[in-house]
Amino acid sequence: MNGIPNQGALDGLRVLDLSRVLAGPWASQLLADLGADVVKVERPGTGDDTRAWGPPWLSDEDGESTGESAYYLCANRNKRSVTIDLSEPDGQRLVKELASKADVVVENFKVGGLSQYGLDYASLKELNPRLVYCSITGFGQTGPYAARAGYDFLIQGMGGLMSLTGRADGTEGEGPLKVGVALTDITTGLYATVAILAALARRERSGIGQHIDLALLDVQIACLANQATNYIVGGVVPRRIGNAHPNIVPYQDFPTADGHMIIAVGNDSQFASLCTALGKPEWGKDERFASNPRRVKNRNELIAMICGITVSRATGDWIAAMEAAGVPCGPINNLDQVFEDPQVQSRNVRIEMSHPLAKHVALVANPIRMSESPVQYRQSPPTLGQHTGEVLQDWLDMAAADIDELRRTKLL
Incomplete structure (x- = not known):
């Protein structure tokens, strides 16, 4: 060549x-x-x-x-x-x-x-x-x-x-x-x-x-993936729900004292850890939220409760607390922040x-x-x-x- x-x-x-x-x-x-x-x-x-x-x-x-x-x-x-x-x-x-x-x-x-x-x-x-x-x-x-x-x-x-x-x-x-x-x-x-x-x-x-x-x-x-099969299997036309997930709760952005962050809970164990990190361990045992299907059913109530707490601290503080608790969490970066991220640079x-x-x-x-x-x-x-x-x-x-x-x- x-x-x-x-x-x-x-x-x-x-x-x-x-x-x-x-x-x-x-x-x-x-x-x-x-x-x-x-x-x-x-x-x-x-x-x-x-x-x-x-x-x-x-x-x-x-x-x-x-x-x-x-x-x-x-x-x-x-x-x-x-x-x-x-x-x-x-x-x-x-x-x-x-x-x-x-x-x-x-x-x-x-x-x-x-x-x-x-x-x-x-x-x-x-x-x-x-x-x-x-x-x-x-x-x-x-x-x-x-x-x-x-x-x-x-x-x-x-x-x-x-x-x-x-x-x-x-x-x-x-x-x-x-x-x-x-x-x-x-x-x-x-x-x-x-x-x-x-x-x-x-x-x-x-x-x-x-x-x-x-x-x-x-x-x-x-590439509609689960959303397409949700419709084909369930017969219900999916609707826009912002940054939330149709099948998993909580799995979306949350307000903080200085911006927003993402919490992505994928199972009941992670939810229990999230509740502890939020200072509300009792939520993990609450019948309304103890399993993902119940959290999906009671989505609006739970999200409002979490938002009421996340606004009390800065994004960086929450991310550190969530990482220590093993809860998937992260910031919403601009592109300058993306390329300055130490993981991205490494x-x-x-x-x-x-x-x-x-x-x-x-x-x-x-x-x-x-x-x-x-x-x-x-x-x-x-x-x-x-x-x-x-x-x-x-x-x-x-x-x-x-x-x-x-x-x-x-x-x-």
């Missing part, structure tokens, strides 16, 4: 990334972090849509904007960027050649969007029967909504997540809310990675690849990488910790077309003169 060290778990795997924005790039970044050679194909001149999704922008050593958005930087580490004009037949030919050398293709065009270029699964399968081809769309390859564009915010609403998120009706600030990050895109990227690795494992036995059809809506509904969650336009770029580390093939940070998120010549030589053995001619014709 032309001087890029690669000794990860997926060393030798070639991924052609035709996706943009977040769900697809999140999946391909994870594969890249695990050692795959990921080549990101972008439009000449503009590239991935998220390159323009700023501010904030990465600053150079003089504090000037480099034009690289923080949004783009979050999902494109360890990749190589190639610019190719897909609207031109010669550009389509180049991508086909790259696909013939790839193990995996990831794309998130609209349904049928790549067939006009001969870059759909059926076409590329003829060139490379071992290809694992992952398509990510809002609603999947089939169904009445298949042709619609799908965005995370839209899917959070349609998929039920927003109906569960937000303050309860009749309370201050009531109403549905989206999650503060594009969580459906992220979880779809994770499901895509799992599916790709499963398809590769099967290919080792069968010798052939396959098509993966992933829909944001499907993923969002799957795990090296923030990393820095060199960047061609800046002294360095700060990123969030991959959370996977592997003993024998750890994640390696080989390549900062690439600038647009940074590796075009390198990849065409590496994957296609193309001569430098031919690459220069393609550049002259504005194909790259």
Whole structure:
């Protein structure tokens, strides 16, 4: 890989990334972090849509904007960027050649969007029967909504997540809310990675690849988890209850003398310990609260009683007392507090990488910790077309003169 060290778990795997924005790039970044050679194909001149999704922008050593958005930087580490004009037949030919050398293709065009270029699964399968081809769309390859564009915010609403998120009706600030990050895109990227690795494992036995059809809506509904089964099993439509848990009490935020904290009691023993820490050990034996089903039934009464006590002390004092009692408890941190947290710092969650336009770029580390093939940070998120010549030589053995001619014709 032309001087890029690669000794990860997926060393030798070639991924052609035709996706943009977040769900697809999140999946391909994870594969890249695990050692795959990921080549990101972008439009000449503009590239991935998220390159323009700023501010904030990465600053150079003089504090000037480099034009690289923080949004783009979050999902494109360890990749190589190639610019190719897909609207031109010669550009389509180049991508086909790259696909013939790839193990995996990831794309998130609209349904049928790549067939006009001969870059759909059926076409590329003829060139490379071992290809694992992952398509990510809002609603999947089939169904009445298949042709619609799908965005995370839209899917959070349609998929039920927003109906569960937000303050309860009749309370201050009531109403549905989206999650503060594009969580459906992220979880779809994770499901895509799992599916790709499963398809590769099967290919080792069968010798052939396959098509993966992933829909944001499907993923969002799957990730409703217990809330979905609560409805399917119980027949009752869940409602918004703020930060509380539908099945466990007490499991929510509580006011303190200087802010708020979270108490997350998962069993009756922890509840008894909580009561002792609150100075009310008798609550643990009260028939109204002695078991979780009874606490759920008497939720409002119990929560009011706990709130009446937690407001008497500062958050830090309560957290220390709860930790000593073995009660799961913690603060609600802002992001500056997150990255200042000693646990976060000890795990090296923030990393820095060199960047061609800046002294360095700060990123969030991959959370996977592997003993024998750890994640390696080989390549900062690439600038647009940074590796075009390198990849065409590496994957296609193309001569430098031919690459220069393609550049002259504005194909790259």
